[in-house]
Amino acid sequence: MSPHPDVFDECRVVRAGGELDVTTAPAFARDLEDARHGSGRRFLIVDLRGVTFMDGSVLEPLCSAWRDCRGRGGWVRVIHTRPGAMLVFRAGGLLERFPRYASAQDAWQGITADRVVTHRGT
Numbered sequence: 011m012s013p014h015p016d017v018f019d020e021c022r023v024v025r026a027g028g029e030l031d032v033t034t035a036p037a038f039a040r041d042l043e044d045a046r047h048g049s050g051r052r053f054l055i056v057d058l059r060g061v062t063f064m065d066g067s068v069l070e071p072l073c074s075a076w077r078d079c080r081g082r083g084g085w086v087r088v089i090h091t092r093p094g095a096m097l098v099f100r101a102g103g104l105l106e107r108f109p110r111y112a113s114a115q116d117a118w119q120g121i122t123a124d125r126v127v128t129h130r131g132t
Contacts, residue, residue: 020084021053022046023114027060032067039071046075052084055117059091069102076107087117 022045030038045054054075058064076086088108090096099105110124111117 020051021055021118022051023055023057025057025060028062030058030061030064030068032065035067035071038068039074042071042075046078052079052082053118054079054084054086055089055111055114056086057089057114058095059089061090061092061095064095064098066098066102069098069104072108073104087111087120089113089117091123 024041024045026038026041028034042054042056045051056072056075072086072088079086086108088095088099089111090099091110091112096105096110099108109122111121112123116123
């Protein structure tokens with residue numbers, strides 16, 4: 011898990027870096043679980059900007075976190091900027107569940123990256 015401070019008491023940020031694949035997915039899943047332990051932790055921001063490669067093995071841990079947080083009235087939002095992450099979410103049929111956010115602040119406020127580009131262009 012990252013050493014960065016929490017956004018708010020009910021929200022945790024998990025930052026991943028390097029490669030996320032079948033060999034690193036178990037550690038990633040543990041980080042997501044650890045971030046959700048404790049009362050009130052219903053909101054989770056997953057920052058994938060430091061990820062250089064990812065495959066479909068990260069989808070199950072993300073979906074488990076999503077189900078857990080949603081079941082408690084919260085959400086999971088994912089920051090990703092590289093095309094590879096978008097392809098993995100698209101291939102898994104999860105672009106609607108995990109839209110792209112550009113920063114933790116945007117994720118907290120619910121401003122998707124596509125919405126930011128649209129608003130700045132008008």
